[in-house]
Amino acid sequence: MEKTITIDGKQVRLKSTAATVKRYKAQFRRDLFADMFKLGVLSPSNPQEGSLATIDLANADLSKLDFEVVYDLVWLYAKTANPEIAEPITWLDGFDEFPISEIIPEIMDMIQSTMGAKKIKKSNGEQGTFSDEELTTDTFLALCYKAKLTHWDLEVMTIGDCFDYIAEFAEMEKPDKDKTRKANQKDFDTF
Template sequence: MEKTIVIDEKSVLLKSTAGTAIRYKAQFRRDMFADILSLGVLSSYISTDEDQNNIDLSQVDLSKLDFEVIYNLVWAFAKTANKEVQDPLTWLDTFGEFPIAEIITEIQDLIKSTVQSKK
């Protein structure tokens, strides 16, 4: 699945494939699926239908949310889409702002396509 999102007024192509999880593990030495499951604290705040609204992080227990997982997921999706994407810190430094709540809303379908089977 591919999707273009806007981060800091820049269009960023994201892609999820079978290789994304392996790329994620090679870069971060962590299991992508376990990290996605750790985002379960967000599950009740993420839309399950096509109507995606911004997530109100004021309702989330932020002590249970590892923001690094979100940065890592977005980087892995971007790297899968574009092999020229630099290492995570260099790439993240190209953005003046990185609105987590908006980005989570934008990538939730990529996350779902990664962990759900098609019926």
């Protein structure tokens, strides 16, 4: 997704791609999903079937909002659109003001496209089975919760690690009659 917004009277082109989450981690050494989760912007609720997760900063407690995440994300979107821009501090120094309250509504659709992933396999409710339904941020966090991943886990694990862990958890939960079991004393006695 690409768009141009106005910051301090300057036109700034922004772009989000499938690599946005990886770029964020590479640049800032933090996981974007974990940062959004920490903000309280994302919560493991139950979205309506087939709907994208909504991220509503209007209802967020702004006293707990870490604006550094917003600065970093806007810079990352700008850097993706124009690889020639300077590092974050230098780039931000180019503005007399950076009105976050005006910028956030402008980038909400980009944040939602970054956070919402389509056609990634998710658990469909049956143990150990997956379907090709849409995976939203809310369903991802619900899967993390079901797999007993903690907030701390989300801070230190990559998204790929989370998906691998969830898949392994689903496989362990799957009842499989062909699984090898350990022999017990009764088995030896009847042998």
